[in-house]
Amino acid sequence: MNAIAGVLFHFIGGFASGSFYVPYKKVKGWSWESMWILGGLFSWIIVPPIAAWLTIPNFAEIISQSSSSILGYTFLFGVLWGIGGLTYGLGVRYLGVSLGSSIILGLSMVFGALMPAIYYFFNKAEGKHGIDYFFTENAGICVMIGLLVCVVGICLCGKAGMLKEKGLGTLSEEAQSEYKFGLGIVVAIVSGVLSACFNFGIEAGKPMAEVANQIWKAANPGQGEFLYQNNVTYIVILWGGFCTNFLWCAYLLLKNKTYKDYTNTTSPIGKNLLLCAVAGTTWYLQFFFYGMGESRLGNGASSWILHMAFIILISNAWGVALKEWKGVSKPTYTSIIAGILTIILSICIVGFAKTLE
Template sequence: MNALAGVLFHFIGGFASGSFYVPYKKVRGWSWEAMWILGGLFSWIIVPPIAAWLTIPNFGDIIRAADTSTLGYTYLFGLLWGIGGLTYGLGVRYLGVSLGSSVMLGLSMVFGSLMPAIYYFFNQSPGKQGIDYFFTTNAGICVMIGLLVCIVGIYLCGRAGILKERSLASLSAEAKSGYNFGVGIVVAIVSGVLSACFNFGIEAGKPLADVANQLWKAANPNQGEFLYQNNVSYVVILWGGFTTNVIWCIYLLTKNKTFSDYTNKTAPLRKNLLLCALGGTTWYLQFFFYGMGESRLGNGASSWILHMAFIILIANAWGVILKEWKGVNKSTYTSIIAGIATIILSICIVGLAKTLE
């Protein structure tokens, strides 16, 4: 039951992450930086401490009592991840929800799942899986197969993007708007690699989560692991993410003179505010539910792969629903559908791996 609940929580988190950019696409009359920083205030500053307070009332005491090194590394990985998150928005802007999310999250999946395992192979820690786990155990081999299958799915989605570019001249204006494969793919690679730092941040902030878990288990004996233990770590990680994004967005707002977007009378101010708040809050929920899934499956490769795979799946589904592939030829559309189906298969394989442990 723990494995099934973990997969379900990761699906909900993946749905939130794969859907968060949809409200932003409905914002009118504002520049990208104007809407991104406003939504980010909810993602990084407003919602995380509220979620932590509701689930861990003494989370502030846990942070204040933590070692400086724990806070420093957790914040640092959040800072690096913030660059990945920042460029994620640009990647989606230039490549669309489907292709952009597939490339960026695919890279994040590989780096985020394997790099911690390599680290723990050389620096063994109780309860942590080294890279040898993926080659010496049935469960680990199954996880690796699932990862490879997902990479095939990502390749098919990427191939669909290339085919889309080739047929761009015949696409509708709706599908063509903002699409720039050359710039987008460079941004996507940077974003994908650095976005994996969030998983490293969770590892660095584990001492914070462990304290929350121990306090909860002392007050609730024999009830398993604390579902919301990671919420305290998220507060620190997201401080780092906020730092990166607010500096860049203020720079753009100043350079492009787009502070005036907020007083633009032709823009639907109230609607834009609500959409940004919705997008930012939805974005945070991915990690809220990731933490719940991780508490059931563990913060190993399986959790990160499932989380990323569900995000890619939902993002591509939104791409089809939003008609990003409208007007493309049959082979292009077949490639994106095949990619989605392959990613679904990879999710099933990784889910199966947990039953083999």
């Protein structure tokens, strides 16, 4: 039951992450930086403490009593992840929701799943798997197969993107306006690698989550692991992410004088504010449910792979629903659908791996 619940929580988190950019696409008359930083205020600053307060009333005390080393590394990985998140927005802008998310999150999935395992191979820790786990244990081998299958799915999505670029002349003017494959692919690679730092941040801040877990278990004996233990860790990680994004967006707002967007009465200010709030809150929900899924599956490669795979799946489904692939050739459309189906298969394989442990 833990495995089923974990997969379900990761699906909900993946749905939130794969859907968060949709409200942004409805914002009218604002620059990218205007809407991105406003949404970020909700996802990084406003909502996380509220979620932590509702689930871990003494979260501030846990943070204040943590060592400077734990806080420093957790914050640092948040800063690096923030750069990945910042470039994620640009990657989706230039490549579209489905292709951009597939490449960025695919790279993040691979790095986020394997790098901690390499670290723990050389620095043994109780409850943590080294990279050898993926080649010697049945469950680990199954996880690795699932990861490779997902990479195949990502490659199919990437192939669809290249085919789309070749046939761009047949697409509508709106579809061509922001699609820049060359620039987008560079941004996507940078974003994918750095986005994996969120998982590293969870590892670095795990002692804070363990404190929350122990407090809850002492008050609720015999009820398993605390579902919301990671909510305290997220606050520190997201502080780092906010700093990166705030500095860059503030620079763009001043450079382009787009801070005037917030007082431009020719745009639907109230509606735009609401859409940004919805987008930012939805993005945070991915972390909220990731923590719940992790509490059932463990903070290993399986949790990270499932989470990323669900995000890629939902992002591509939105891409199809939003008609980002409308007007493309049959081979292009076949490639993106094949990519989606392959990613679904990878999710099933990784989910099954947890039953082998």
